[in-house]
Amino acid sequence: MTLLFVEDDSMIGESTCVLLKQAGFNVHWAKTGTQALQLFDNHDYEFVLLDLGLPGLDGTQVLQRIRKVSDLPILILTARDNVEDRVSGLEQGADDYLVKPYHIDELLARIRALLRRAKGATQTEYMLGDIKIIPAAHAVYKNDQLIEVSAKEWSIIETLAATPNCIFSREQLEQKISEKQDILQSNTIEVHIHNIRQKLGKNFIKTIRGLGYKIGNLEQ
Structure with missing residues (x-):
């Protein structure tokens, strides 16, 4: 999955890019609003992480221009933490808002939540x-035969299948x-993954x- 990351702070940008890539994303990093729009016009993205405080063309203008042509998920990342800025960003088309400094686990969780939301009800299997995995039925089939899985095994399968990359x-x-x-034991995940593979x-x-x-x- 390829996402557009727009951030002018080199320290934040470099560390976030590394962590996003470790999480399995293909990241294109733009440091200005103008560069962000150039990349957007020349690539197919599935997600945008957008800082508001950009030099020149600011993040709000980038948001407005993207929203004119696309409804892909956009998560704002910014140091502007007052209510007015949050409301303004959401009203202009952002899907979510995360205030700096942010924790990478929360960032990844919000990205995954927005990607799940974007898929909507049309993602049936x-x-x-x-x-074959059918989320609505909590069902897994192998060669068209229903496979019995425990609740915890299903939770792992569902989590991984929702964002396969x-x-x-x-x-x-x-x-x-x-x-x-x-509450889980320290080796629970390994045990359940072993059982799923079996x-x-x-x-x-x-x-x-x-x-x-x-x-x-996965094929979707």
Whole structure:
């Protein structure tokens, strides 16, 4: 998944780009509003991270121009934390607003939430080879045969399938499951992933050394 990241602060931009790439995103970084629009006109993006305080053409103008031609998710990143600025950004077409300094885990969570929202009700199933996942039914099929999975196994499958190009750390998966289930043991994620692979194949969930887990290449 390719996203456009617009940020003029070199320190924030460099560190955020590294973390976004580690999470599985392909990132194009623009340091000015003019550069952002040039990139936007020449590439197909699925998401925009947009700072407001840009030199020259500011983030609000960039937001307005993108919104004239596209409804892709836009998350504003800015040091402007007063209510008026937040309301103005949302009314002009932003989908969400995150105030600096932000934590990368919260940033990733908001990106994933907006991507899920953008897919909407039309996303009824995912395919990976002979595996079919139907989120609304909490059902997983292999070769058209229904596979029984536990609630925690389903939570992992659903989380990874919703954003197939993203890498989730063990801690992120633990947090996701614990929102719906009980407190987890330290090795719970590894155990459940092992069980999922036993049921759906060893390549269904890939281990990205030093980073975490991602699902295979899903067809949507």
